[in-house]
Amino acid sequence: MKLTRIAKLRLRVFRDFAWPTELHPFARFNVIYGWNGSGKTTLSWLLSLVEKKATLPEAEGEARLEFDGTTKVAGSAFASAHLPQVRVFNRDFINATLSQTSGIAPIYFLGEDSIEKQARVEQLKQELATIISKLKASEAGKTKAESTLDDFCKGRAKVIKELLTSANSQTYNNYDKRNFKRAVEAMDSQRAAGAVLSDDQKAQLHSQKNAQPKPLVGKVVAPSIELDALTSKVDTLVGRSVVAQTLDELTSNAKLAVWVQEGLHLHSGEHATDTCRFCQQPLQAARRAALEAHFNDAFAGFQKDLSELLSKLNKAKQSVASLSLPDDSRFYEALEHEVSTARAKVLSAKEETEAALDALIARVEAKRDQPFAPITTQEQATANPSSMTDSVAAFNEIVERHNRISQDFTASVNSACEKLEASYVAEAYAEFVRLTDAVKAAATELNVLTAKQAEIKAQIAELERAILDHRRGADELTAELRAYLGRDELRFEVKGTGYALTRGGQYVAHLSDGERTAIAFLYFLKSLQDRAFDLKNGIVVIDDPVSSLDDNALFSAFGYMKDRTKDAGQLFILTHSFSFFRLVKNWFHHLPGQRKKKIEDRPGRFFLLRTRRHTDGSRTSELGHLDPLLEEYESEYQYLFKRVHDEAQRNDVVELEHHYGLPNVARRLLEAFLAFKFPEIRGEGVLYKRLERVDFDGAKKTRILRLLDTYSHADAIPDPEHDLSLLAETQPVLREVLELMEAVDRDHYLGLIKMVAPSSVEEQGEP
Incomplete structure (x- = not known):
């Protein structure tokens, strides 16, 4: 599949281009010659869209390419249409193919894929540096959080140790942060809430902890008083009557x-x-x-009963009176309050019982003294029969606790300490959780950053391995560069994932445009041999591959290019260098079948990009036939002379915009002519200096210099102070340029006339 025509193009300098009907189509081998600014870059960029299968945005412009003479594809369909394989070498390719790091010994990278990967590596390294910086901050944050938590645990452990250290137990003598952490980590919020003690509870437990072992205390024996039974007997006996x-x-x-x-x-x-x-x-x-x-006997028996009952009552009273309680000082301090309360209850019950017995005794004695007296109602002291027993039992429960403490004193102290420890730990639980969460959050952040660091390092390693896999040998690149430039000056050395370049043994920190172009072009030509590209059926586009090369390197570069592209399915070479154009032209002239009469049958074809300038400063480019002088002769100089001569002799009326490109043509012609005549004059203002050496009319020289200096810059828009009437004098000034050339070197001038307008020489009668 071959590109035959650019059917339509509205893009950048191509305002509204349509393929001229008289212009032959593209062939297998094509060269397009045009000065800078004539549209070569636009054409190569358009074809790079075909290479990338990328759509031409409507905002950019409009294009329609014709393939195989029939198939037309719009730029908006490049991404989806069936198109041939294309490889484009241009300035974009150079920038995308060759990059370098900064430094005394910069590293160079070749290939768009490698450069993209290396750019990604550099980006990842920057990210890695950021991650490392964050890691340091995160590690510091984690260390600070851990230190804060550690200091907190130490402080709490110290407080607990000071509060719970006791001569009665060695358990807390070596209490430290590890003990505290184990205790607090065993808690949850619910357990912590249940473990908190009141100040009174803690004070009591501290008393228990600090107490000294005390002797056992005997239990109190409650007097066996059946008060209800005695009361019943008293009621019965006192209520009896004696018959006498x-x-x-x-x-x-x-x-x-x-x-x-x-x-x-x-x-x-x-x-x-x-x-x-x-x-x-x-x-x-x-x-x-x-x-x-x-x-009588009944009375005697009654008296006896009264006496016996009175004896029982007195014995019961003596039994109650004999009840004694151990002193409070015999009990542990932690129990003193309970002992005091229990003692009061026992004594109260004792008093109540004694009062009740006294009341019963009084009743019996009264009956004894007046057995025949009628029963009188007396106020009786009341007592709860079980109060004595219950109060003594409660007192004895405290005695038992005291005795248990004495019997297992160490366990009691340890129990008090454990409860106190649990309370103090519970009070610190919320703050411990907060500080622990801060440590966990810092650790999580650190783990995430560490994982990210490892991930980035793995990506860098993978990309660098991929770059190394595509890296060619330094010796191979050096040999190819020598073959391309025709000199053994630059050498490649493998450095890391790229190359270092040396010149005369010294590292190259800066490459010239020509050297950059040469290295990138070498890589491009090498890429044409990739398996992914079918050279024999593909399209190769080369835009100015010899920028800034000297004549010696130019010939070597051309030979290298010719060898690598001769088998291309279709070849396009775009250049502004006439020297390079001439080499390509000679190559095409010797192609098999190039001498055929019909251009359509020739394998190599020539095209010219022309630029027209408008009064508004804009340019319009057009693609057309190559001027015969450029194809037939060996110098661009002859073509420039023909352009100036034809315009100087023109008799028809043309628009002013037609003259915009002519000052540039005239300047190039005059510079080439004067450089040949006065080669020793160099430096700034060379045109002015060389004109000063010419023996010619001073006023005409001034007009020539004024026009050429003002309107001969390809991309310039005239300044407001420039008089457009000066541009209208273009044709007369062109004639004066020809007059100057004839005056300086008539033979040379006539030779050029014979070449471009032989009829003019014959009319003048020149030999």
């Missing part, structure tokens, strides 16, 4: 009755006598019988 023949005198006088009853007892039984032992008077039988009737 009572004597009023004894009934009404209880003391007398007691005295008489005791006397009767002393005069009966083993003490029986008929004489009163008090008055020694005889006891009258009637009196004895009356007294015995008063104090």
Whole structure:
């Protein structure tokens, strides 16, 4: 598939180009000659879109290419249309193919893919530097967070150690941050909340911790008092009635009755006598019988019952009175408050019981003294029968706790310490969690950065391996560069993933444009041999590959290019260098079939890019036939002379914009002519200096210099102060340029006339 025509082009300097009907199509080998600014870069860029399968944006312009004489593809369809393989060498390729690092010994990289990878490597290295910087900050942050947490644990452990160290236990003598961390890490928020103690609880536990071992305390034995039963007996006995023949005198006088009853007892039984032992008077039988009737057996039994009950009550009272409690000082300090409270309850119950017994005794004694007296209601002291037992039992529970502490004193101290430790740890739990979370967050950030660092390092290593895989041998590149430039001056050395260049053994820090172009062009020509590109069926486009090369290197470069592109399916060479154009032209002239009459049958074809300038300063480029002088003769100089001669002799009226390009043509012609005549004059203002050496009309020289200096710059737009009427004098000034050349070297001038306008010489009668 071959490119035959550029059917339509509206892009940059091509304002509205359409392929001229009289212009032959492209052939297999094509050379397009044009000065700088004539549109070569635009054409090569357009064809690079075909290479990249990239669409031409509508905002950029419009294009339509014709392939194989029939198929037309719009620029907007480049990305999707079936197109041939294309390889383009131009300034963009140079910039994309060759890059270098800065430094005394810069490293150069070849190939767009390698450069892209190396650029990515450099980008990753910058990212890596940023990551490393962040890593340092993150490590410092993690260290600070860990240090803060560590100081916190140390501080809390120190406080706990000072508070819990005791002569009674060695457990907390060596308490440190590790013990604290184990304790706090075993907690959760719920356990921490449950472990916190009040100040009173902590004070009590501290007392328990600091206490000294004390002897065992005996339990208190509660008196066995059946108060309810005694009360019931008292109620029963006091409520009994005694049947007897009572004597009023004894009934009404209880003391007398007691005295008489005791006397009767002393005069009966083993003490029986008929004489009163008090008055020694005889006891009258009637009196004895009356007294015995008063104090009969029932009364005696009743009295006995009262006496026995009274004895029980007194014994019970003595039993209660004998109840004693151990002193508070015998108990541990932690229990003193409880002991005091329990003691008060026991004593209160004792008092209540004693009061109740006293009340019962009083009732029995009253009945005893007045057995025949009627029952009277008396205020009775009440007592809870179980209060004594319960209060003593409560007191004994404290005794048991005291004894347990004494029996297992170390365990008790340790228990108090453990509860206190749990409380102090629980109080620090929230802050510990906060500081721990800060450490975890710092560690997470550090882990992420570390992983990112490893990932970037792996990417860099992978990219550098890929670059090394595509890197060619330094000796091979050096040999190719020598063959291309025709001199052994620059040498490649492998450096890292790229190359170092030396010139005369010294590292090259800066390459000239010509050297950069040469190295990139070498790489381009080498890439044509890639398996991915079918050279015999592909299109090769080369735009000015010999920029800034001297004549010796130019010939070598051309030979190298010719050898590498001769088998291309289609070749386009664009150049502004006439020397290079001449070499390409000679090559094409010797192609098989190039001498055929019809241009359409020739394998090599020549094209010229012309530029027209407009009064608004803009330019328009057009592609057309190559001028015969450029194709047939060996010098561009002859072509320039023909252009100036034709315009100077022109008789038709043309628009002013037609003259914009002519001052540049005239200047190049005059510079070449004067350089040949006065080669020793160099430096700035060389045109002016050389014109000064010419023996010619001074006014005409001034007009020539003025026009050429003002309007001969290809890309310049005239300054506002420039008089457009001066541009209108272009044709007369061109004639004066020809007059100057004839005046300086008539033979040379006539030789040129014979070449470009032989009829003019014959008319003048020159030989």
